[in-house]
Amino acid sequence: MGFDVILRLASEALMLCVVLSLPAVAASALVGLLVSFFQAITSLQDQSISQGIKLLVVALVVILSAPWAASTLMRFSESLFIAIFTT
Secondary structure, eight states, X not given: OOXXXXXXXXXXXXXXXXXXXXXXXXXXXXXXXXXXXXXXXXXXXXHHHHHHHXXXXXXXXXXXHHHXXXXXXXXXXHHHHHHHHHO
């Protein structure tokens, strides 16, 4: 396996990490922004409210996106094994 193949696979792996973590990170950022806005309006300054809501939303997003993430990861793993064993 040549250097160019290793570099391509490493680049794809890093991009896959970004893509697979994007739903949870985006949901956390969006919910954090909305809760912070709500807390600013109502003058609530308790940090546990924000953390608890974000925890629940991120857990729900991870559960809902798990089948998609698993299938994407399986396709990448198959292409990785094909690249390793064919060269």
